Amino acid sequence: MAATTTTDVKPSARDRILDTAFRLFYAHGIRAVGVDLIIGESGVAKATFYKHFPSKDDLVVAYLDRVDEVWSGQLHASAAAAGPEAADQLVGLFDALVMACRRDGYRGCGFINAAAESEPGGRIHDRTVAHKTSVRSWVAGLAREAGARDPDALARALTLLLDGGLASGSLDASPDAPAMAKTAARALVDQAVGVSAPRP
Structure with a gap:
């Protein structure tokens, strides 16, 4: 079995949400970016989002x-x-x-x-x-x-x-x-x- 490399490790759902929020909040402002946009661009389910972040x-x-x-x-x-x-x-x-x-x-x-x-x-x-x-x-x-x-x-x-x-x-x-x-x-x-x- 091949050893796992760092390139094989995908970001967790929480990290994907946070990475997306970092990019969008900084570029467009906090109020201008809605939760639905972050969910869509991070590729997670709504339930997954609210599991990690109960509120905006x-x-x-x-x-x-x-x-x-x-x-x-x-x-x-x-x-x-x-x-x-x-x-x-x-x-x-x-x-x-x-x-x-x-x-x-x-x-x-x-x-x-x-x-x-x-x-x-x-x-x-x-x-x-x-x-x-x-x-x-x-x-x-x-x-x-x-x-x-x-x-x-x-x-x-x-x-x-x-x-x-x-x-x-x-x-x-x-x-x-x-x-x-x-x-x-x-x-x-x-x-x-x-x-x-x-x-x-």
Whole structure:
């Protein structure tokens, strides 16, 4: 009997639903995409869909969990690639913004988009707030490690800059916006940690 290879393994019904939702929600928005369309394009029965996701909100939260996994992974990888110094990592994480804005089909931050379509205090809005809080907390940790005088203030400024870059990349598609955001991040970090002259 031949050994099973990874190409022989088909995605589970749940993964097919989530993959389809990820593609459609990001491209068209949460409200514009109905459950019936996701069921049809994922090739599952309606009963199978509701077994895994009893409501559309359950699916949206699972979609946002995946967005979180992907985007946070990209941020952490870009920071790590900048080297061992926390100050450099605070600037290096903006390389994730550069890569995101260059991607075909880029439509901004999935979390900001979802928040714009959701009611404050609801599950979807709360999941968005939790993601943004988690990213800011991670950045604040790097800021403390870098020796910033006010790590929380620096983290707030950098994440606002990051969110602004994500929005700009979608609104005006300016190719220099991510690079300008990274340059501004370097100036903020250098000022916060007491570097007298800007570094390249």
